[in-house]
Amino acid sequence: xxxxxxxxxxxxxxxxxxxxxxxxxxxxxxxxxxxxxxxxxxxxxxxxxxxxxxxxxxxxxxxxxxxxxxxxxxxxxxxxxxxxxxxxxxxxxxxxxxxxxxxxxxxxxxxxxxxxxxxxxxxxxxxxxxxxxxxxxxxxxxxxxxxxxxxxxxxxxxxxxxxxxxxxxxxxxxxxxxxxxxxxxxxxxxxxxxxxxxxxxxxxxxxxxxxxxxxxxxxxxxxxxxxxxxxxxxxxxxxxxxxxxxxxxxxxxxxxxxxxxxxxxxxxxxxxxxxxxxxxxxxxxxxxxxxxxxxxxxxxxxxxxxxxxxxxxxxxxxxxxxxxxxxxxxxxxxxxxxxxxxxxxxxxxxxxxxxxxxxxxxxxxxxxxxxxxxxxxxxxxxxxxxxxxxxxxxxxxxxxxxxxxxx
Numbered sequence: 001x002x003x004x005x006x007x008x009x010x011x012x013x014x015x016x017x018x019x020x021x022x023x024x025x026x027x028x029x030x031x032x033x034x035x036x037x038x039x040x041x042x043x044x045x046x047x048x049x050x051x052x053x054x055x056x057x058x059x060x061x062x063x064x065x066x067x068x069x070x071x072x073x074x075x076x077x078x079x080x081x082x083x084x085x086x087x088x089x090x091x092x093x094x095x096x097x098x099x100x101x102x103x104x105x106x107x108x109x110x111x112x113x114x115x116x117x118x119x120x121x122x123x124x125x126x127x128x129x130x131x132x133x134x135x136x137x138x139x140x141x142x143x144x145x146x147x148x149x150x151x152x153x154x155x156x157x158x159x160x161x162x163x164x165x166x167x168x169x170x171x172x173x174x175x176x177x178x179x180x181x182x183x184x185x186x187x188x189x190x191x192x193x194x195x196x197x198x199x200x201x202x203x204x205x206x207x208x209x210x211x212x213x214x215x216x217x218x219x220x221x222x223x224x225x226x227x228x229x230x231x232x233x234x235x236x237x238x239x240x241x242x243x244x245x246x247x248x249x250x251x252x253x254x255x256x257x258x259x260x261x262x263x264x265x266x267x268x269x270x271x272x273x274x275x276x277x278x279x280x281x282x283x284x285x286x287x288x289x290x291x292x293x294x295x296x297x298x299x300x301x302x303x304x305x306x307x308x309x310x311x312x313x314x315x316x317x318x319x320x321x322x323x324x325x326x327x328x329x330x331x332x333x334x335x336x337x338x339x340x341x342x343x344x345x346x347x348x349x350x351x352x353x354x355x356x357x358x359x360x361x362x363x364x365x366x367x368x369x370x371x372x373x374x375x376x377x378x379x380x381x382x383x384x385x386x387x388x389x390x391x392x393x394x395x396x397x398x399x400x401x402x403x404x405x406x407x
Contacts, residue, residue: 041346042357046407049399051356052349053100056396057109059353059376060097063389064112068119070094073388076353076364076379079371082386087136088212089390091120091149096393098156103400110164113157120150121176128203133183135200142198144187148216151180155223174228181224181233184217188236192243211261214244215268222275238282244269245290253297263302266294267317274320277327288324292333295321299340310380312348312395315341319401326405338406345402348395351379353387 028034042048063071070093073082094116101109125135134142134150154177161170186205187195193209194217221237224230248265251257273287295318298304304314318341325333350357351364354375358364363383377387378395 040360041343042349042360044342044346044349044402044407046403048349048356049403049407052352053104053396053399053403055352055354055376056378056392056399057100057104057106057376059374059378059387059392060093060100060396061108061112062373062375063377064115068115068117068122070116070389073386074371074374074377075385076370076374076377076387077367077385079373085138086390087139088143088145088149089388089393090136091146091153093389093393094120094153095149095156096396098153099397099400102156102159103404113153117153117157117173117176125200127198127200129186131183131186132179133198134180140200142200143213144184144194144196144198145210145213145216147180147183148194148213148220151177151184151220152216152223154180155220155228159227177224177228178230181220181230184220185236187217188240192240192247211248211264212268214248215265215272218244219268219272219275222272222279226275226279234281237276241272241276241283242286245273245286249290249293249297259297259302262294262297266298267313267315267320270294270317270320274323277324288328291317291321291324292330295333295337299337305340305344308381310348310351310378310391310395311344312378312391312398315344315348315398316394316401318344319398319405323405341402341406345398348378349399351382352395353377353379 060070063074065071069090071081072085072089074080075082094113097109097113097116101113120134123135123137124132126132134147136142136146154173158170158173158177165173184194187198189195189207189209191209193214195205195207196210196213197206198204199206218237218240221230221233225233225237244265248262248269252259252262270291273291276287277284277291298314298317302314304311304318318337322334322337322341325331325337346357349355350361352358353364353370355378361382364370364379367385374387378392380386380388380391
């Protein structure tokens, strides 16, 4: 009996100690200030952006395979590589690298970009029509978004390269661009969209549009026409723009519409509209109205700031809306849009391994190990171990745009 009593007393003492320990550990969580501190948004400066962009460059160059394409995803802690791949996102990754090379040139970056272009150029095939088109390794279809983003990569590479490229080499890349722009023209549909994909074995062009591919193709046309004087694309831009804007705004927002299609078109269409407005082309007023409408949809209806995943893609569109508001002297819209960009970008920069705000990320700073090759990568969510190349690409491009237009 005495032993039982002593045992129970011991148990009670342990429970009391545990309860006191738990109570002490709980205290910091009872204070609103603790939770508020987790959502403190860093104040971004130009130096912060440059540091983050340079860290992203390191990640890009570390993740390129010898063939020229990129590691699709990795676990930042274990270093495990994921076998997943995506032809459109690979072309998007190349475009991000091309934008980095354009804005912040280094010789290593240019070499990496040329290796990436060479990867896609090596993977081409001749089809019965006589066209030479891309043929992504291991896949039987060619997606229109892949071609549009490859064209965008070539466009950004060719901008301002006169002093670096001999005339014959520059002409080679000009011809490569024209070849794939011609393929996009062969995929145009009367409703303003582009056929979504080409089946390589059968030659069938699937005449169903994609909001992503429509936006990417439209942006490629606008950049090529504005910056490389591909004026032959202007009639298509003129006719397709109002059709696509109606399709992905009011038709999506009216009863029975699907706002997920707005999300797919959003940043690509917004960036294309910024080109139209700044160039002063036909439909500039309509482009401006639609882009601002999509910005308000993104902020207030899609609730951008409450999203848990990486939303850098949306910032590309918001910066385009800010550019349009500035071009039209719309200070009210500029004042509404810029703080959202700054808050969202500040939060996302906390997610970068080795970035300027890493110490403000309790999840990353408390991991027992971060793989060295994860340096500069951006996670897919705040408490995620996964770095995907498309998230890195969108965040890099958003930071480049912010550096150019806002800082």
